Amino acid sequence: MVIWGYGSRELGATQTLGLFGFIPLLPWVWRDGQRSLLWLAPLYLTYMGTLFTFRNREIEAVFMPHGVLPSLSALILLVLWRQRELSQQLQMQETLRQMQVLEEGSIEISAAPEPAELVETGVEAVAKLGVAPHIAFVRFREGKPVVISARGDLRRYQGRKLPRQQLSMRATLTDSFSLGSYLEGVPESAKWSSAAVPVSARQGRSLGVLILARDGARPFQSDEKALATSLARVMGAQLGQMEALQQLQAAYDGTLLALGVALEYRDHDTQGHTQRVANWAERLASKIGLDYRDREYLRWGAYLHDIGKLGVPDRILLKEEQLTAEEWRLMRMHVQIGYEMLCKVPFLPRETLEVVRYHHESWDGHGYLEGLRGEGIPLLARIFAVVDTFDALCFPRPYKKAWPAERILDELEHQRGRKLDPTLVDTFLELNPLSELSLEVSEGEAPPVK
Template sequence: MATASLHPKVLPALGVLALLIVTTGTLVLVNAMSRSVEPEEVNLLTGLVRLGMALPLLLGTVALVAYKSALPSGLAGPAVLAVGALGHWMTIEGLSSFYGEVEYNDWLEIIFGLLMMVAFVWGLFAVLHQQRLSRAREQRAREYDPLTGLLNRTGLQRHHSELSASTRATMLMFDLNDLKAINDSGGHGAGDQHIRAVAKAIQTRLPDDAIVGRWGGDEFVAVIPHVDEAQALEFARAVEHVSPQPPGPLPPFSVGAACIHAGESFERALAIADQRMYECKQEHYERSIISSGQRGGLSVEDVSKQLEMLETPDQVLDVGLALARELLGFEATAYFQPQDGQMLPTHLAGLQEDDRQALRALDLNTHHSGMVSSAITSNSTTWTADYPADPRAGRAWVEFGLKSAVVTPVRSRGEVVGVLALMHFSTWRAITPAVRRLLETVALRLGHTIERLRVIEDVRVTLEGGLLSMGLALEARDLETSGHTERVVGLSLELGQALGLSPGVLSDLKQGAYLHDIGKLAIPDAVLLKPGRLDPEEWALMQSHASRGHDLASRIPTLSPAALAVIRHHHERWDGLGYPDRLAGGRIPLLARIFAVCDVYDALISERPYKRAWGQEEALAELLAQRGRQFDPAIVNALVTLIQARHAVA
């Protein structure tokens, strides 16, 4: 049975504590005995006891010096001073009991008293210093990454929020390349060392005022104030020059940049930088693998692994099909899709631009004849090493010089939605089983990505239909003007596009706009539909619909945090006098600021039971008057510009 053992630092501390307890107990004993003995015996007894007490105190001083690591950092010094001074004082007092007053004893008492005071003050400051160090350590643990010493996500967002509202900056997102290969070859220790080396390179090559942090396992984020995207990317290139090179042909990292104002959404800039980083990664991959001289290093397994990483049809066509062409040694690829009753090549690669233009000008209707038709009819791969002699050959293709070809159908939901082709023009090319299998693998991945996008679109349409229905139901219960929900959603999206929001962020805005008043489901009709002015208690209940709506909508698993923020914060005011959280300025989420302006504008120009419909100019004038008070000035300006431009076109 295992026995518990004390920490080695605990034993010395317990020893010193025991000495102090013995000393204190002895003092108590002396006082008690001095009251029960003859006066002439008191001095002798007191002297012996004080000298006896001095010994453990002096030994305690030695113990503290020897084992000061047992005490918290900063407290060893004052503890040694206090115990040592007390021990020396007890020695003097003991000698005085035997021999009368020792010369200069008063001065010694003053000195020892001062030493005790110094020890007390020193100890007090040591405790306060320890508390400051403890708080600093706690904050560092919350906001810093232990591996690299850089900020973590929490620290990055806090430092960004502390930038001046007028500061314009650029965000860089770095994503390390081939970290898995480093981990596989050298273990995770080598991977950690590589991460630390890149982190150091980022720190040393970015400006001193840059906010740098580790966002994920192999991702870093930097916010560089007062620079544009071009300047930020120059800094990134400087980082690349001093970063360790991974084992493969790729550069140390891929990087994306996005401009950001200090008051704008951190997540918006992050999404844009992330997207551009992935675009950069794809370019790196294409340059390093889809290039002359790299084909010999590829294998079917390499291409198959890369295909598994491709998520969209365009990626499969641009990267996967090109990889297959390079590996197999074909000169061109094509993807045929139905258009106006014909199957036409909508994606041509591997040919010169002049050749592609010439092909598009030819009559390539192969829907009812040729190899493409054969692949569709048989729902299987078809091929020929001698295309001109094949009875399925199309005249236009023969005249263009096609010598060999292999085509395979692409299926989605059990139907053929397109046809992939590998083609060779300069000479005849054998079509081996390996060629057919690899092209079928590409077609299978392409069909999977098409099906995936269809499913996502079906879910999106279903979700938006449900959200719209719920928004219309809320609109009817609140006696809103018919069509308010659809109008304000449409205007919000139009304004969001004008402000440069990405499609994903626009989707968040749309979902939040549909459900912005869902919290009114929890408001009694007596309050919600009251025709007159609400009393303070009723008004407080009405204001609670924003936070209640957030709580209700949080139970919908598909809603993003950005959409939930619209529901909670669309009644906040720029001047901080809104509700429910009294946020002000840039602390209000961007999407909530956008929706709030659009919601009020539509309410102003709509007739309600309690008000007439305002004219456009009158409503815009009211929005302009509320700039910097109720609304974000920049968003009001953007909406006014949008409405005026729409009116001018009309």
């Protein structure tokens, strides 16, 4: 074998091993790239030094520069090439991971049922991007930045105002902010690199800001901020829509409550009844595990349950004596009148209308108007019947005085399985409702509740 640099001299086995000894090391170079140099280079030099020490004495001193150095240079060049390829693979893997985080985070943010969970989900998704260990979502309250959700060293400020912040008149007036030195009161921030990503609703209304921070002088690059901005846009769109819907529903709630309370100004003996039964109905619904939506529909039904009495003449509604059969027939029609009135309100759900129509049905089938029985009566109407009966016993009506606590409990037990769902009566009594009431106690006899 004739090797370049040796002229016509043939090399023996030792020299061949020296020149081509790096070949068995190539698999490790391919696997580890630059890291392999930490042990491959010393190993290879030791190997070549050993061969040179015990070389054939006929080999010239040019063996090392002409044989070893080219081989070692080839090995290093291969390492560097492979390292570049490995770095590109790792970068691609990280990019794919971040894209997956963006996709999953966007889906989870969109699926969040209420604002607090949405914010927590969004901040957690930003943390999973891996661009910053210290994260906070900040909103302005009365001109001061308040941390709504945080990760890393900023977590200790969650639910609190950021320290040493000057009152911003602009923030006070607009509930917005100017991106600036909001970390100036955080001691660790002196050694941080930070960035801010605005969170805005679709209409451009400012909702808050995401603060990103990490240790050292490592400014955030545009691609890193772009990742956080992608999630911030989803957060802003969903949060803005959710808050707008909450404001709309609050307007619905206030309007429906006002309609229910309006009837109380006609019947002074029932003032406060609407708000009380709505509160008790919601507590009983929570106790049995109904979700937010069903509790809202039940609350609306409680507000409106007697709205049909607007169609009942005063001479019947306010009569203190026993009603005649015809008067009682007209009084009972208030559930149908109310149902027909409210059917014209487009945003009221079926569940709310069922409370209005069926809250006087009885568990044993002797209620009105349709004579439904047992679980054939819609659940929300059964819940409301319990709390409506309880409130009627506790407070005076034109035909009765308020009852004492012991008699109220006896009457609820008597109506259990007759007028009222027995399971719901038991659950309601577990709330210990009498302990929270200041009763107008009367020991006198009173007729049964109508």
